[in-house]
Amino acid sequence: MFSAGAGRVKQGEVTLETPPDEMRQFGHAVVESLIRHYSGLPNERVVNVANRDETEALLREPPPEEGQGLEQLLREFEQKVVPRTSHVDHPRMFAFIPGSGTFVGAMGDALASGYNIYAGTWIESSAAHQIELVVIDWFKSWLGLPETAGGTLVSGGSVANLTGLILARERRLGDMRQDGVIYTSELAHSCIDRGARILGFRPEQLCKLQIDAAFRLDIAALERAVTEDVAAGRRPFCVVANAGATSTGSIDPLPEIADLCEEHGLWLHVDAAYGGFAVLDERGRQLLEGIERADSLALDAHKWLYTPFEAGCVLAREVHHLYDAFHILPEYLVDVAGGPSHPNMCDHGIQLSRSCRALKIWLAIKHFGLARYRAVISRTMDLAHYGQELLERTPGIEIVSPVALSVVTFRYVPPSLRGTGGELDEHRLEEINDEIRRRIWDSGRAMLSSTRVRGLYVLRLCVVNHNTRRADVEELVRLVGEHGAAVAAELGSG
Ligand SMILES: Cc1ncc(COP(=O)(O)O)c(C=O)c1O
Structure with missing residues (x-):
């Protein structure tokens, strides 16, 4: 039994220390809890949502004046929190960009935090x-960036992309200007809009361009927009290219975009938050050709590099671009001033106080070895293709965007709604597919998400998790087929 925290509050010697035996017991109990979590995961529900009334009733309380025992608190966490947490690391989590960490990564976080x-x-x-x-x-070399490149670990893709936009503005515009224009595709992640807004750009200064037949930024449209903006007296300064668009997984034509940026003096920022680590797979490396020409890049190790949240990374082609943009030395920090050979990471980004995110990445890569990461990333790509094959064989399923990296989008079109020669009733299809999504979530067996591709409501399968296997993909496709047929029948569209 752990003693209650209250027992240590004695007159004149108040501390926040935990006796060694209690640390040991609690540490063991936490690890046992994690072992139960990891080993039981495939049998757990994927989606576990509680409504606010329930969470308020369970968890609302004033901070206690006297402490409680750790055993009781761990039990409270397991009983109240875990059952109301959706498992993004579940093998049948296919929604958004899933993130499956590792026990080793989690221990890296514990060490960074503990020390x-x-x-x-x-x-x-x-x-x-x-x-x-x-x-x-390591990241630089995988991506083929030059020696001069450098970077810093940040919370995630959003801050990495914001940092890239800051570099673009600093290097290409200097002072903030109302006529500067950033170009990206209509499939850019919303954090690009948010980053531009944070920096003070108006919505019309972020030009969202159409996509081509392969869901990639249309290079001719980009060329046209830049030429027209220059002619109109505006100041094009940055292109944000997708290296794995969130909705479709598609990769913009990086070599052509890099050529265009070079020709027009534009900053090339690549959002590789989802797709970047696919360079560890030979197919991924080929698909991502041209990524090495970026001026800045956003990566997310908490996506396809299996690091527990949070672990984003921004890279700059010239590390001094980060330093020039962020370095400020106030009088109260002169004692810790860094230099090029002994950099201060606080000089490379937004944060001054930072946790050591590198430790969990370093520990896990050194423990597992790169070969295992390569194999796992390749398997997830194979599984996405397998998912598409199964979907194509499922009656009623129509593929909307084929696998790109590890994302495929599709929708269920009931026989009664197709082949009539006329327009499909999009509203009805959206209703049906949204209901399929909802029923799969409710089943607890799997989670997939929806998005829009060329304006169509689609369901989206994204395979990233290291613990996903063929049987998990088979189950997801079976669920889509079964619920599709049932929903269509119930809504009179079968
Ligand atoms: C392509 C892309 N960019 C940026 C982000 C944002 O990353 P984060 O959620 O780590 O801030 C995501 C997240 O899914 C993404 O898929």
């Missing part, structure tokens, strides 16, 4: 800084 490593300055964490430099050099 309370302050990863803002070299002086306060030299070796942790070195580990971050090493991890970033």
Whole structure:
């Protein structure tokens, strides 16, 4: 039994320390809890949602004046929190961009947190800084970036993309200007809109261009828009290319975009938050050709590199671009001033106080070895193709965008709604497919998500998790087929 925290509050010697035996017991109990979580995951429900009334009733309370025992608190977490948490690391989680961490990565986080490593300055964490430099050099080399490149770990893709936009503005516009224009495709992630807004750009300064037949930024449309904007006296300065669009997985034509950026002096930022680590697979590497020409890049190790949240990364072709954009040295920090050979990570981004995100990435890659990451990433890509094959064989399913990286989009079209020669009733199809999605979520067996592709409501399968196997993909497709037929019959569209 763990003693209650209250027992340690004695007159004159108040501490927040935990006795070694209690640490040991609690640590073991937490690890046992995680072992139960990992080993039981495939049998758990994927989607576990509670309504606000329920969570309020369960968890609303004032902070207790006296402490409680750790055993009781762990039980409370397991009984109240875990059952109301959807498992994004579940093998049948196919919605959004899933993220499956590893136990080793989680322990890396525990160590970083337990040692309370302050990863803002070299002086306060030299070796942790070195580990971050090493991890970033690994990423650089996988992507084919030059020696001059560098980066920093951030919370996720959103902040990595915001940082890339900051670099673009600093290097190409200098002061904020109302006539600067950023170009991207209509499939850009919403964090690009948010990043532009945070920086003070108006919505019309973010030009969303049409996509081509392969769901990639239409290069002719880009060329046209840049020429027209220049003629109209505007100032094109940046292109944000997708290296794995969230909705379709498609990769913009990176070499052609890089040529165009070079020709017009535009900054090329690549959003590779989802797709970047596919370079570890030979097919992915070929698809991502041209990524090495980016001026800046966003990556998300908490997606396809199996790191527990949060683990984003921004890379810059010239590391000094990060330093130039972010370095400020106030008088109260002169004692920890860094330099090019001993950089302070706080000089490369938005955060001053930072946790050591590098440790969980470093620990897991060193433990598992790169070959296992390659094999797992390749398997997830294979499984997406397998999913498409199964979907194509399922009556009623129409593929809308074929597999790109590891995403496929599709919809269920009941026989009664097709082949009539006329227009499909899109409203009806949306109703049916949304109901299929909802029923699959309710079943708890799997989770997939919806999006719009060329204005059509579609269901979307994204395979990323390392624990997903063929049987999981088969079950998802079976659920879609069964629910599709049932919903269509009930709505009189069968
Ligand atoms: C292509 C792309 N960019 C950016 C993001 C945002 O990343 P994060 O959620 O880590 O902030 C995502 C998230 O799904 C994404 O798919």
